[in-house]
Amino acid sequence: MANQTIPFLPLQSRPKYRLVYVKAGSTAPEAGQWLVQNTGADAEYAVLPSNGASNAQKWVGVVAQILDAVTASVDGLYLVYDAEHCSFRGQATTSGNLAKSILNTKVTLDVTSNDQTVDENDTTNGVLFVENYDADKGTIDISVDPDNIVRAA
Numbered sequence: 001m002a003n004q005t006i007p008f009l010p011l012q013s014r015p016k017y018r019l020v021y022v023k024a025g026s027t028a029p030e031a032g033q034w035l036v037q038n039t040g041a042d043a044e045y046a047v048l049p050s051n052g053a054s055n056a057q058k059w060v061g062v063v064a065q066i067l068d069a070v071t072a073s074v075d076g077l078y079l080v081y082d083a084e085h086c087s088f089r090g091q092a093t094t095s096g097n098l099a100k101s102i103l104n105t106k107v108t109l110d111v112t113s114n115d116q117t118v119d120e121n122d123t124t125n126g127v128l129f130v131e132n133y134d135a136d137k138g139t140i141d142i143s144v145d146p147d148n149i150v151r152a153a
Helices: none
Strands: 017-022 034-037 059-068 076-082 088-091 106-112 115-119 128-134 139-144
Touching: 017 059, 088 115
Parallel strands: none
Antiparallel strands: 017 076, 034 059, 059 076, 088 139, 106 115, 106 128, 128 139
């Protein structure tokens, strides 16, 4: 994972999985990165979220395995940890901000150069529900607001 400090990982010992396609020409996701539902006519595909990803998007899950990487001309096939059934641990954007006051709040995803972290201070249109944190390790445990999950078939 060239661009990620810490990948997002499920907290469940037996997480649920789902297969998703990423549309040809899209930026290739890496294991441990979040995916959201594409929009418009391409809603059957998943894509990497943009910076400040929020409740304006429908969340799919975290890449568990790359089965067929997306290319410029071929759709990719990815196995993801299903957001509907998992809580995840990832890196907070600013570990010094991890305190009791963020528990039970909804925050957004911070994306910088494909590096995904939980923006523990951005509650505007938040979608990632803060369940726990470890200030010493700089990690944060989150789940996706159920209203913003792409439901499994």
